[in-house]
Amino acid sequence: MQKVLDGLDKTSIYRDKCIENILVEQLSITIYRLQVLREMVEIVLALPIRKSWLSYLKTLEIRFQCLLSALLPDKMSPKVHFCCEYSGIIRDFGPPVRYWCMRYEGRHFYFKKKALRTGNFKNISKTLATRNQYKHCLLLSKCKFLKLYSETSCVKQTKLSNCDGDVKQLLYEKFGIECLSSSTRILECQVLIHNHVSYKQNSVVVYDVIQSPSSITIT
Structure with missing residues (x-):
């Protein structure tokens, strides 16, 4: 009976070590994938961007796509393919922060907040346009950018x-x-x-x- 218990203990220890090794390996791969993604984001959002960085960005894009296709083939989306085009887009059109949609999202957030605060949905377009004009009138009445001072x-x-x-x-x-x-x-x-x-x-x-x-x- 004691031999059976010793064998079970050794089996459980071996199993725990195998599970631990698998978890450590998966965690290290996940951390490496996040590091690659972080380097890509830092280059894409940089301003200005050096032309010498584009070749390194291309290698990061290919590496990131290969990691996802090998580890998470069922979770891949078209955005994974889009990220491989950043180096070419930056080479043709310049830094993405100059034409990204976050400017529109930031402006849209202001109007969405105003729409919720006013609570008037009968003619929401006129309400938002009027409030926006009031805001510009207030800012222009106090600003000094048209004067030398x-x-x-x-x-x-x-x-x-x-x-x-x-x-x-x-x-x-x-x-x-x-x-x-x-x-x-x-x-x-x-x-x-x-x-x-x-x-x-x-x-x-x-x-x-x-x-x-x-x-x-x-x-």
């Missing part, structure tokens, strides 16, 4: 002598201001918005970019 934030007075050498040289060359007097004070701000351009302290402003042929991007 300057706006500052976090303004404080500081001594001119506390500025660094580059700032002193710039003030002298551009405006003829000598930074010799320790009593002279100027206004210093954290953010300056001038003619719709935001300037911040310690920020970097890029005026032009010189690209080599190997770093061509799709914008």
Whole structure:
């Protein structure tokens, strides 16, 4: 009887190990499939996209389709085939984020929310159009994008002598201001918005970019 029990224990242990190995293998394959899909999504949603990435994206597309066809042949849908066309679409039309349907979905969400809140379904088209016009009238009455203006934030007075050498040289060359007097004070701000351009302290402003042929991007 004891031998029979020992044999059953060994059989159960062997069975548990087999089940554990199968689960670990399936889990590792699932994680690998998700990693491939994640890399594809990162490239597809990138902006800008380099042309050198398209060949790698094509290999990811083929790898992902092969994994699904081998592991989940009954769960494959036409979308799996569509994902293999992203590299060609990006090569022909540019980054997908510039023409994807999420812009429409975001706009449609606003109108759907308004339709539910108003509760007026007799002439829903007129109701939504009227509410949308009211919203634009409110925004346009307060906006400043049609005007040239300057706006500052976090303004404080500081001594001119506390500025660094580059700032002193710039003030002298551009405006003829000598930074010799320790009593002279100027206004210093954290953010300056001038003619719709935001300037911040310690920020970097890029005026032009010189690209080599190997770093061509799709914008």
